[in-house]
Amino acid sequence: xxxxxxxxxxxxxxxxxxxxxxxxxxxxxxxxxxxxxxxxxxxxxxxxxxxxxxxxxxxxxxxxxxxxxxxxxxxxxxxxxxxxxxxxxxxxxxxxxxxxxxxxxxxxxxxxxxxxxxxxxxxxxxxxxxxxxxxxxxxxxxxxxxxxxxxxxxxxxxxxxxxxxxxxxxxxxxxxxxxxxxxxxxxxxxxxxxxxxxxxxxxxxxxxxxxxxxxxxxxxxxxxxxxxxxxxxxxxxxxxxxxxxxxxxxxxxxxxxxxxxxxxxxxxxxxxxxxxxxxxxxxxxxxxxxxxxxxxxxxxxxxxxxxxxxxxxxxxxxxxxxxxxxxxxxxxxxxxxxxxxxxxxxxxxxxxxxxxxxxxxxxxxxxxxxxxxxxxxxxxxxxxxxxxxxxxxxxxxxxxxxxxxxxxxxxxxxxxxxxxxxxxxxxxxxxxxxxxxxxxxxxxxxxxxxxxxxxxxxxxxxxxxxxxxxxxxxxx
Amino acid sequence: xxxxxxxxxxxxxxxxxxxxxxxxxxxxxxxxxxxxxxxxxxxxxxxxxxxxxxxxxxxxxxxxxxxxxxxxxxxxxxxxxxxxxxxxxxxxxxxxxxxxxxxxxxxxxxxxxxxxxxxxxxxxxxxxxxxxxxxxxxxxxxxxxxxxxxxxxxxxxxxxxxxxxxxxxxxxxxxxxxxxxxxxxxxxxxxxxxxxxxxxxxxxxxxxxxxxxxxxxxxxxxxxxxxxxxxxxxxxxxxxxxxxxxxxxxxxxxxxxxxxxxxxxxxxxxxxxxxxxxxxxxxxxxxxxxxxxxxxxxxxxxxxxxxxxxxxxxxxxxxxxxxxxxxxxxxxxxxxxxxxxxxxxxxxxxxxxxxxxxxxxxxxxxxxxxxxxxxxxxxxxxxxxxxxxxxxxxxxxxxxxxxxxxxxxxxxxxxxxxxxxxxxxxxxxxxxxxxxxxxxxxxxxxxxxxxxxxxxxxxxxx
Numbered sequence: 015x016x017x018x019x020x021x022x023x024x025x026x027x028x029x030x031x032x033x034x035x036x037x038x039x040x041x042x043x044x045x046x047x048x049x050x051x052x053x054x055x056x057x058x059x060x061x062x063x064x065x066x067x068x069x070x071x072x073x074x075x076x077x078x079x080x081x082x083x084x085x086x087x088x089x090x091x092x093x094x095x096x097x098x099x100x101x102x103x104x105x106x107x108x109x110x111x112x113x114x115x116x117x118x119x120x121x122x123x124x125x126x127x128x129x130x131x132x133x134x135x136x137x138x139x140x141x142x143x144x145x146x147x148x149x150x151x152x153x154x155x156x157x158x159x160x161x162x163x164x165x166x167x168x169x170x171x172x173x174x175x176x177x178x179x180x181x182x183x184x185x186x187x188x189x190x191x192x193x194x195x196x197x198x199x200x201x202x203x204x205x206x207x208x209x210x211x212x213x214x215x216x217x218x219x220x221x222x223x224x225x226x227x228x229x230x231x232x233x234x235x236x237x238x239x240x241x242x243x244x245x246x247x248x249x250x251x252x253x254x255x256x257x258x259x260x261x262x263x264x265x266x267x268x269x270x271x272x273x274x275x276x277x278x279x280x281x282x283x284x285x286x287x288x289x290x291x292x293x294x295x296x297x298x299x300x301x302x303x304x305x306x307x308x309x310x311x312x313x314x315x316x317x318x319x320x321x322x323x324x325x326x327x328x329x330x331x332x333x334x335x336x337x338x339x340x341x342x343x344x345x346x347x348x349x350x351x352x353x354x355x356x357x358x359x360x361x362x363x364x365x366x367x368x369x370x371x372x373x374x375x376x377x378x379x380x381x382x383x384x385x386x387x388x389x390x391x392x393x394x395x396x397x398x399x400x401x402x403x404x405x406x407x408x409x410x411x412x413x414x415x416x417x418x419x420x421x422x423x424x425x426x427x428x429x430x431x432x433x434x435x436x437x438x439x440x441x442x443x444x445x446x447x448x449x450x451x452x453x454x455x456x457x458x459x460x461x462x463x464x465x466x467x468x469x470x471x472x473x474x475x476x477x478x479x480x481x482x483x484x485x486x487x488x489x490x
Numbered sequence: 491x492x493x494x495x496x497x498x499x500x501x502x503x504x505x506x507x508x509x510x511x512x513x514x515x516x517x518x519x520x521x522x523x524x525x526x527x528x529x530x531x532x533x534x535x536x537x538x539x540x541x542x543x544x545x546x547x548x549x550x551x552x553x554x555x556x557x558x559x560x561x562x563x564x565x566x567x568x569x570x571x572x573x574x575x576x577x578x579x580x581x582x583x584x585x586x587x588x589x590x591x592x593x594x595x596x597x598x599x600x601x602x603x604x605x606x607x608x609x610x611x612x613x614x615x616x617x618x619x620x621x622x623x624x625x626x627x628x629x630x631x632x633x634x635x636x637x638x639x640x641x642x643x644x645x646x647x648x649x650x651x652x653x654x655x656x657x658x659x660x661x662x663x664x665x666x667x668x669x670x671x672x673x674x675x676x677x678x679x680x681x682x683x684x685x686x687x688x689x690x691x692x693x694x695x696x697x698x699x700x701x702x703x704x705x706x707x708x709x710x711x712x713x714x715x716x717x718x719x720x721x722x723x724x725x726x727x728x729x730x731x732x733x734x735x736x737x738x739x740x741x742x743x744x745x746x747x748x749x750x751x752x753x754x755x756x757x758x759x760x761x762x763x764x765x766x767x768x769x770x771x772x773x774x775x776x777x778x779x780x781x782x783x784x785x786x787x788x789x790x791x792x793x794x795x796x797x798x799x800x801x802x803x804x805x806x807x808x809x810x811x812x813x814x815x816x817x818x819x820x821x822x823x824x825x826x827x828x829x830x831x832x833x834x835x836x837x838x839x840x841x842x843x844x845x846x847x848x849x850x851x852x853x854x855x856x857x858x859x860x861x862x863x864x865x866x867x868x869x870x871x872x873x874x875x876x877x878x879x880x881x882x883x884x885x886x887x888x889x890x891x892x893x894x895x896x897x898x899x900x901x902x903x904x905x906x907x908x909x910x911x912x913x914x915x916x917x918x919x920x921x922x923x924x925x926x927x928x929x930x931x932x933x934x935x936x937x938x939x940x941x942x943x944x945x946x947x948x949x950x951x952x
Binding site: 055058059060061062063064065066067094096098100103104105106156158285287288289292293294295 | 552553559561566569571572573575670671672673674675677678679705706707708709784785787788790791792794796797798808812832835836837840844
């Protein structure tokens, strides 16, 4: 019976925190340094070295937890997750287990199928990243780069709340937006600063028990999230419809073939032997520390979107576009505060500004004040909308004050009736037959005359004024 | 001493004395290397330091730039740390000379210094006997008069037990008093660097130098370094508790005699002595042998041959590399504890063992608090159940070996400071008495130890 399956997905997202130094030592946490250069006795796990928590990482983790509406626990415990792997130099990862930093949060996102949906955040905990094993650097050998070892991470675990791969992806993009807004992480999947594992199961519609789940790993780009989950969902349904049963196993996604394969059993099923890390006292956060992080949290996308709708009378869609990126939202508000009409400013930002930003890595190139001035010039009749777009491009490219640029380009509309009268007389003199027809009642020719005046003025004439002068001169 | 020539002379004399006791196998540093380093250290030592020119030997599980740090293990043979342990750095900053690395049970696991990959250390008074352990090399060197003091480390009594057996002073400070940075971890929640000294004063002034806050160790208390107390005229006003659980019916008669004499002397010095009870004492060894191996199994996971230390044959793939390196690199006692520790942390057993042991740990610590809350300042107990035992005697009976720490493990479990002071001889072999103090009140403990040391005829039969 096709179509009778329901998909159930939960996500575990690892996010690297945007700190200068690592979680438990002073080494740089920067991405892309030559292999094994950002290392010290602590992150190399040398005999006798000890971890000391990075306060900035804790601040960011608490901000993330608050931003996701979690309860931040005043006391949490670092625990060791024990397993052997060459890129894990201590033989354990410092993480949190029984008493995580935060629990019981939620994140609302716009489901493509269900409208506003809410994902529950079961827990958010702090841990350190492992190093990297490079299997393709030297033939038949594995190279280890420990630069990433000890980079601060948070793990954000949702409930089994998503009902489609598309929903999972939408949640992830919403999460990314929140974390980027609060400057908690770069959330760059390609660089590995955001990584996601998914628990996937299917069940018959109406069934309340969860089906056997598999964990999908190795999804290393936003583009693949939906594909990987769809492939796994379809595989599960095919197995079940073929009368088979599913094994609770880890599946690795391969983006080249768009397929999944089970992880070799040798690679999985660890008993991690978690226990509280005796090198680190329980993490005790004061009320004041937590409250301070709350005040340092910016207005988050959902709130901002609501406020934009209310304050600037924008549509939900427009508000969503403007608030997708914090810089764009701030820019938009700056344009409005500099005196531009909210609706017009929104149109400008959504079209010219975003188009320009998309093509140029240097971001928002026209200062908010300049754009407000430009909008003012159009509103005041100094520039036509078309001319303003040219001015915008020019300012973006070479800078300058819109009015000066417009003048330099000769785009300022001429509103001097004396000058206009000259152009009007020229036009009427050159089109005597049309003047005759107009006077015989063919008044729609007025627009033709306006066009001719614009042409004669090479676009500089103020069209409204030109029309008025024409009407006067053509009056019986 | 603040004259460079005196420091050089001190360095040379220390090297000579260490050569003279080479037969003990207490110092692992090759003598040529030791002489060269001591001379170099003496010429650059800080003349204004409070330990200027003082040779201090260091247990081989404490990282030093000068010498290798092998932890008495084959798995770290030839390993040279790229950094100094905080304790070693503080010693050097105070002008002391690092007088070689001392033999120990592998990674501190043992009570006889027989579990060293580099051969056993001999007892300085009787070569057929053990010096105790795991800091047996440090204790033997001090007892033999080669150095006035040496660093050791404790997880369950590894400073006090060899101090008792060798007839020297051994101090284990409060957990968090001395930085563990650079002490190769065994049981991190129990480990502390301690000091062995010829006298309470020698040990105490070294302890004072290495104590104090260290931003590199999250478990090190944010406190100033320990201030040395004066030697008291009397112990008037001190209340010393004698826990009955430490004096069982079957306690060695001579040990009991030595303790009774020490208790009488404490009374004569003016202390009020009263019997107290620490009811959970019986569970201490069992608790210790769950928590310490559990932490050890994780702490020792890093020795896999992938990054440093020797690799052993058969490393065709990474799993084989781990197997052979850890199988051949660790000795039998270390392997035993790693297995026990792995087991007690395994899913399905964690609650029955590790969690239970943590609960018992809290009860044992509470026992001490209860006694101290009732006006007792210090506790007096025997340090060890017997004097030095024969080499090989307990090697094949791990439980018998573990029981030699029965009176010392509780201070580690409760994180309290404790000191062993020689209190007499039994058939010529030294025996120590133990004072256990309140957390971070080492100064009171040292006052009593000074007075006891001065009063007790430690060289006489008990």
